Amino acid sequence: MIRHVLLFTGYELKKTFSNPIWPLFSILQPVLYLLMFAPLLKSLTPGGTTAEALRMFTPASMMMIAVFGSLFSGFGLIADLRNGSLERHAVSPAWRPALVLGRVARDMATLVVQAVLVLVVAVLMGVRIGVAELLLLLLLMAATGLFASSLSQGLALTVRDENGMSQTLNLFMLPVMLLAGLFIPISFAPGWMQAVAPVNPLYHAVEAGRALFAGRLSDSSIPISFAVFIALAALTTMWSMRSLRRIAG
Amino acid sequence: MIIHAQELRKTFTTRNRKGATTVEAVRGVDLDVERGQIFGVLGPNGAGKTTTIRILATLIAPDAGTAVVAGHDLREEPAAVRARLGYVSQAGGVEDTTTARAQVVMAARIHGVPDPKGAAADVLARFDLSEVADRPGRTLSGGQKRRVSIALGLVHGPPLLFLDEPTTGLDPQNRANLWDRIRELRDAGTSVLLSTHYLDEADALCDRLVIVDHGRVVAEGTPGELKREVSGDVVTLRLDETARAAETLKPYARETRVDGDALRVYVDDGEHTLPVLLRALEEQGIGLSSIALDRSTLDDVFLAKTGRSLRDAGAAA
Numbered sequence: 001m002i003r004h005v006l007l008f009t010g011y012e013l014k015k016t017f018s019n020p021i022w023p024l025f026s027i028l029q030p031v032l033y034l035l036m037f038a039p040l041l042k043s044l045t046p047g048g049t050t051a052e053a054l055r056m057f058t059p060a061s062m063m064m065i066a067v068f069g070s071l072f073s074g075f076g077l078i079a080d081l082r083n084g085s086l087e088r089h090a091v092s093p094a095w096r097p098a099l100v101l102g103r104v105a106r107d108m109a110t111l112v113v114q115a116v117l118v119l120v121v122a123v124l125m126g127v128r129i130g131v132a133e134l135l136l137l138l139l140l141m142a143a144t145g146l147f148a149s150s151l152s153q154g155l156a157l158t159v160r161d162e163n164g165m166s167q168t169l170n171l172f173m174l175p176v177m178l179l180a181g182l183f184i185p186i187s188f189a190p191g192w193m194q195a196v197a198p199v200n201p202l203y204h205a206v207e208a209g210r211a212l213f214a215g216r217l218s219d220s221s222i223p224i225s226f227a228v229f230i231a232l233a234a235l236t237t238m239w240s241m242r243s244l245r246r247i248a249g
Numbered sequence: 250m251i252i253h254a255q256e257l258r259k260t261f262t263t264r265n266r267k268g269a270t271t272v273e274a275v276r277g278v279d280l281d282v283e284r285g286q287i288f289g290v291l292g293p294n295g296a297g298k299t300t301t302i303r304i305l306a307t308l309i310a311p312d313a314g315t316a317v318v319a320g321h322d323l324r325e326e327p328a329a330v331r332a333r334l335g336y337v338s339q340a341g342g343v344e345d346t347t348t349a350r351a352q353v354v355m356a357a358r359i360h361g362v363p364d365p366k367g368a369a370a371d372v373l374a375r376f377d378l379s380e381v382a383d384r385p386g387r388t389l390s391g392g393q394k395r396r397v398s399i400a401l402g403l404v405h406g407p408p409l410l411f412l413d414e415p416t417t418g419l420d421p422q423n424r425a426n427l428w429d430r431i432r433e434l435r436d437a438g439t440s441v442l443l444s445t446h447y448l449d450e451a452d453a454l455c456d457r458l459v460i461v462d463h464g465r466v467v468a469e470g471t472p473g474e475l476k477r478e479v480s481g482d483v484v485t486l487r488l489d490e491t492a493r494a495a496e497t498l499k500p501y502a503r504e505t506r507v508d509g510d511a512l513r514v515y516v517d518d519g520e521h522t523l524p525v526l527l528r529a530l531e532e533q534g535i536g537l538s539s540i541a542l543d544r545s546t547l548d549d550v551f552l553a554k555t556g557r558s559l560r561d562a563g564a565a566a
Contacts, residue, residue, distance in 0.1 A: 004359070011355050015347055083386075084340025085352070088401060091306045091336040093328060094359045247308075 004095040008102020013109060026069050027114040030061040031121050037183065038125075051126045058122045059137070059209025060182040065114050066141040067176075067202060070107045070148035071169055074156030077103065081160055086247060097241045100153050104237065107149035108142055115141055133212040136222065140212075143229040144205050150236040157243035180206045201228050250317075251409050251440045252282035252305065257314035259300055274300040275311070276464035282442055282457075284408075287435050289455030290444040291547065293559055297464040298444035299339065302413050305442070306336045319409045332360070335402030335410040335439075339417065342398055345387035349378060349397045352386070353404050360405035372400045376430065392423035399430070403439075410434065412443040416450060428454050448547045448559060460551055467554040475550045482519030483545045484526060486512045489536040497533050501525055508558050515545065 016023055034057065041053040077100075080086040089099050115138060119129075129137070159165045179186075179193065180202035186194055197203045204225035211219035259275040275297045282288040290298045303309045305318055307327040316323040319333035344352055350369055357365035373382045376396040381389060389397060395415065402410055412431070416424045431454060435441055445451055451458050452472045460468040460475070468475055488494050491512050495505045501522060504515040516522040519542045530537055551559040 007355075007358055011351075014351070015344075018346070080344065082340070083344055084338045084342035084398075085344045087308065087338050087340070088336065088342030088356075089359070090308060091331055091334060092356070092359045093332045093361070 001095045001098070004098035005101045005105060008094070008098050009105040009109070012102050012106035016106060016110060023110055023114070027065065027117050030065045030114075030118050033061050033064070034058065034118070034121055034125065041184070054122060054125055054127045055213050056185065056210060057183075058118075058127050059213045060180075060206050062115060062118060062137065062141055063144060063180070063202060063205045063209055064177075064182055065118065066111060066144040066205075067148045068173065069111060069114065070145045071152050071173070073103060073107050073149055074152035074154075074165060075162060077153055077156040078160060078162055078165060081156070081247065090244075090247060096244055100150070100157075100240045100244055101237075103153055104146060104149045104240070108145050111141060111145040112138065127213065129213055130215060133215060133217065136217075137209060137212045140205060140208060140222075140225060140229065143226065143233050144202075147201075147229055147233040147236050150233065150240040154236060154240035154243045157240065157246055176200055176202055179203060182206060185210075201232055204228050250281060251284045251320075252280055252288075252316065252318050252442060254278065254280040254305065254316035254318075255314055257301065257304055257316060258312045259297075259304060259309060260312055273464055275304065277314070278461070278464070278466055280305075280316075280459065280466075282440060284440050285435060285438060286456040287431060287441045287443065287454055289451045289458035290442070290461055291446070291448070291451040291455075291458050291551075291559075292444075292461035293446055296461045298446075298461060299413055300464075301461070302411050302442065302444055306334060306411055307331055319407075333407055333409060335405070335407040337398050337402040337410070337412050337415065339413045341394055342401060343386040343389070343394050346385055348383050348385055349373065349389065349400075350382040352397070353382075353400055356401050357404045362405050368404050368406075372404045376400050392419055392426070395419060395423070395427060396430070399427075403434075407439070409440045409442070412441060414444055414446070416445070416447065424450075446559070448551075452547055460547070460554060462551070462555045468550055472547060475547060476545050479515060479545050479549045479553050481517045481545065482515070482522075483543050483549055484514040484516060484519060484523060485541045485543065486514065486526075486530075486537060487539045488512065488530070489538075493533065494530060494535050497529050497535065498526055501529065504553070506552060508552065509561070513549070513552070515549070 034054065038053045038057045039050055041057055042048060042050055077086070086099060090096060155168060156165060159168060179197050179200040181189070181197065186197045186203065204221055207221035208219070208225035211221050257275050257278045261272045261274055262269050278297070278301055290301060292298050300309065304311045305316060305323070307323060307330055318330045321329040321333070323330060343349070350373065353369040353373060354365045357368045362368045373379055376399065378393065378396055378400060381393055386394065386397070399412070415431070416427055419427065431441060431443070455472060457471050459466045470478070486494065487510060491507055491510070494512055495507060498514050499505055502514045502516050506513045514526065523542060548559050
């Protein structure tokens, strides 16, 4: 079982990094946000300095790659449904959940590499974070990535069509992004948005990320976000594994 | 016996706004495949060929029926069946972005082949793919891709190989080449179950076959047996008054059949009956625009069993 998951993880990673241009592109986005968006936020932050703005925005950009980077990975699965390779693997001695779990594990590994690269840029720009906070942040990103990636695999196996998949993702992405306070903290938002935001799981992750960068290890948002994302990740992972039955009884 | 299937059934239900529609894809299929045979499943599109193969490959659970595949029960031991099977789907299963070699090596690893790289190199060489093995799947030609997909199914040396419509979309040279490869496999001791909607393919390649239509087996035998069952020769006539001609020729034929604008007359000895038929038509004053004499084909078998030509059935599905 574990052997097959590792086998598929390695295979998928090799596939991803055989053309390193694409994973590079996907980390470029958060880096560009750091470079070009954070300075814009200067006037909104209490201290009014770029460093302050970065401390608010870096955690948001980390969560952004965790969720949105992994949400699109299901497209690869649709391609493999179409070319028949998924079906081929289903008629092999491979433990079937490994077909999905290998992809999810690949996304999480990619995510760690991306997170480290973004952090290096942020540190170079003057952001500081403690070791314990850093580890917690990476763990939270991993849980978030696990949730997003397995959601994407499950969605791909259910929708099975690139157009339907991109429409579905677009429908949910914008409200989730805005209601998480990714760009501008929710505390600037009107009352009704502040009331709705806690329903959005990403809101908790962003809040926890900001608490970690601010060194507030006892902040309640940290355990809340971990609980929310571990539960969600467990659900979506189960779902993606079950969705595989649709292609293989 | 490498496949022994009894009474396989599968009904699909699709739901949409108009409500649920059910399709009985497979309605009681029996299959007995001897070891070392190329066994064909011939039928028009939508006859249930692919569903039958997918059931036998453990991809779909049948609603009813039992099957023993490669020595293991389909329901009880699906994993054992999968380990002894090479499965090549209609889509082929070749990934676009990865090299052929990487995909074959991965397939070997999944099957726990002792030397995955060596086994992959061997099977790729066997299918003349060594030179293109390090190119990504999307750059391969149709024929090369097809051979890669078979190499993927054979790298672990399974005793039984499933080929679902293996030559669909291939040009004549590639088809002939692939037929030779499939015969080589049989000669090396691999049993092959293949589905096809090409009459000539079933005729030329299969040791034994079943003809399926609407989810049922309508005929089974060797290609020779099946054709003898219908009749030796078939005279195809195109003429002005098909119905009256059919009446006129009935006494001389084993069977007459109207197929579109053509009249098909089944006779035992075409060479000697032809002049007799022509004389009878002339006496009745029926104008003739063309005439052809052929050995009967599997299409005539299909026509005799279902009342339709396989070509028309394929177009209608």
